Amino acid sequence: MLGISTVAFGNLLNAQVIERQPRSAGYDLRTVVRAACEHWRRQAAGRGAPGEERVLSSARARQAVAAAEQLELRTAIARGEYVSLAAIGKALDGLIITMRQQFLWAIPPAVVAVVKDHAPGADSGAIFEAVDDVVRDALTQFADGAGQIADTKPEAGEADVGLKHARRLRGAGPDHVGDGE
Structure with missing residues (x-):
């Protein structure tokens, strides 16, 4: 129905993107589509799962700090504050x-x-x-x-x-x- 394989659907269940339901109850299509789309949107934005979000955001923060320090050093060198x-x-x-x-x-x-x-x-x-x-x-x-x-x-x-x-x-x-x- 979503156009994905049963293996991909199982991966969404295992990643707890979709809440597992008993066979007799089945899955609400709107809930599944919303959860899957939100998960894929987060992955596309580079945020992934909630645990991955912290890792990626800290890596981005370190990268931003390093870029800022490099810019400060270049500026200080241009001002003549550092000598070779x-x-x-x-x-x-x-x-x-x-x-x-x-x-x-x-x-x-x-x-x-x-x-x-x-x-x-x-x-x-x-x-x-x-x-x-x-x-x-x-x-x-x-x-x-x-x-x-x-x-x-x-x-x-x-x-x-x-x-x-x-x-x-x-x-x-x-x-x-x-x-x-």
Whole structure:
């Protein structure tokens, strides 16, 4: 009567779209047609069964939120509120090179001048070499990733590096400049 097979009618009964009736009572054609049409209308609209409705609507809500966030990000980028990672890297490269040059060319001579003010008889060459070694060691540690901020306590043997340079300045120990290194 509806133009559907008995299997399709059984599926509507199993999905509880149509309320099951005893054989003796039969089915009211208007009620069956209304229920089936409402069910098919809901499916066509993407709502399906009541349980499916929540799943689909939450998926649509997540999709709408994602689209809104993407639009906000594009707008912020267009306004210049975000900077590309490449631009930050390029700026940091220049800063790091400048800092490295300052560490290598400005700090050792400045330390020599300060030490010479306090100890006029100190060996300028030994002071320069010791400070230059400390700066180069520190830059090498940072380049190797060992000089991270979280590492506040030196590992075993790392503290000896500073002592080695201090001994060189005082002229004590086997690391003294002029001992045939």
